[in-house]
Amino acid sequence: MILEIAWTTFIGSIVYGSTPYVWKGMQKSTQNSKLRKAFINGELYRKEKDSKIKVKPNIINTKINDKKMTFVFSIPKGVNPDDFIKKAYVFKQHFNDYIDLKVENKRGILNVYPKGLPTKFNYAYQVLSHRLPIMCGRSLEGSMFSFDLVENPHMLVAGETGSGKSSALRSILTTLIKSKNPDELRLLLGDLKRSEFHLFKKIEHVDGVYHSAGDIGLPLMKVKKEMMRRGDMLDEAEVNSIDELPNKPPYIIVCIDEVALLKKEHDIMDILEEISSIGRSLGVFLILSMQRPDAQLLDGKLKVNLTVRMGFKTADKINSKIIGTPGSEELDIPGRMLLRINSHLQEIQAPLLENNIAKKLLEPYKKSNVVQFQKEPDIMELFKE
Known part of the structure; x- marks a missing residue:
């Protein structure tokens, strides 16, 4: 009975928003899991010699808001950073077509945009601070x-x-x-x-x-x-x-x-x-x-x-x-x-x-x-x- 009440309270708290941190934690876990699958399916890892061990990228940080999801991950030594750019399609397959991927020698940043881009909008002049x-x-x-x-x-x-x-x-x-x-x-x-x-x-x-x-x-x-x-x-x-x-x-x-x-x-x-x-x-x-x-x-x-x-x-x-x-x-x-x-x-x-x-x-x-x-x-x- 106590367990049932606790579970009902937990579910209710998620529905009514009283545990946003729990809900965000679940989101992060789900999206991180997608990213790890992308690394595996794209063979973006290092295989140890004479071993079945796969040294995969480590997810350093994950941020999720209404506009985008940002993942910061490490690039294992011995893995060519350019391979991540060449296989950007793998990330699109696991998330959506609207991604932005930046890769350095030791680190990568993947931004995923759930809303995408508008198909059309009209020009409106904006004051910009640039010289040209x-x-x-x-x-x-x-x-x-x-x-x-x-x-x-x-x-x-x-x-x-x-x-x-x-x-x-x-x-x-x-x-x-x-x-x-x-x-x-x-x-x-x-x-x-x-x-x-x-x-x-x-x-x-x-x-x-x-x-x-x-x-x-x-x-x-x-x-x-x-x-x-x-x-x-x-x-x-x-x-x-x-x-x-x-x-x-x-x-x-x-x-x-x-x-x-x-x-x-x-x-x-x-x-x-x-x-x-x-x-x-x-x-x-x-x-x-x-x-x-x-x-x-x-x-x-x-x-x-x-x-x-x-x-x-x-x-x-x-x-x-x-x-x-x-x-x-x-x-x-x-x-x-x-x-x-x-x-x-x-x-x-x-x-x-x-x-x-x-x-x-x-x-x-x-x-x-x-x-x-x-x-x-x-x-x-x-x-x-």
Whole structure:
């Protein structure tokens, strides 16, 4: 009778929440058990010689809340940490598709997100504290993820038609324009498909929208000349970055859509490579976009210096590997990307920004009295002799 009363009281306490620590302990035990099974099924352990003993990872810590589950585990000596990344699918099989795995030599951190990502949400401008804010989209944490292009210079955006790449570019440029004054940021845009950047032609921050190699060559030469001038300024002031100059010149972003069409333009590609190599300290940055990754273009210094990759839906594993976002071939939701910053890869849902909405957001930033069919757009004043 006493045992029955005790058991009834225990069950009631769980139902009515008076023993949350017991309930959380049961949750942790269940989830830790799943993780141990993942280690075994993925053969993520070390076998002792001449023995059946398996030295498995030790679960150091487990935290569970409404948004995510976090597991910290040790990596046994003799086990390749890269094997955990290669077999990330095992963790997805035991938990769900929405995981984030970080691995060091001796330790791994696995985050599991039960709620996943939204399949669609509309763009809304947010004030960001970064020097050059790149607003990416909704992360698995449930918040908007952004980064500073100054800290993580030069980015590649790639994805098939209909993958959401164009909307993401629209969001990125719109956020930059709304975040910075024209004397803080200048934009040079290459629209080689003549389909993406017409919205930005009359914007105060934009010094030109160019549609061919012949059009964009001269402005890029002037960017190169400006970089030399800025380098002299740094030498004279004995500083490492334009951010340290008393009269700081504006940041310059060269954004080119379908940059693969320029791969035979060696002079232009040399300038882009030079920007990727030395542009950061000089305040000059690249945002390059393409539908299909080009192995020849993305092979060398330029690829190495593009520290940020946004990989939307690709045709196959080969293409996703070229971009540097393995797994993007499996994405099937418009606006869904794999974002790689340096070596860290995470899944992001980019916001939807339609042309008509972007046009309204950009209206306050239009130049007045602009000639509509100007053959040779003016280059920024600082480029002039």
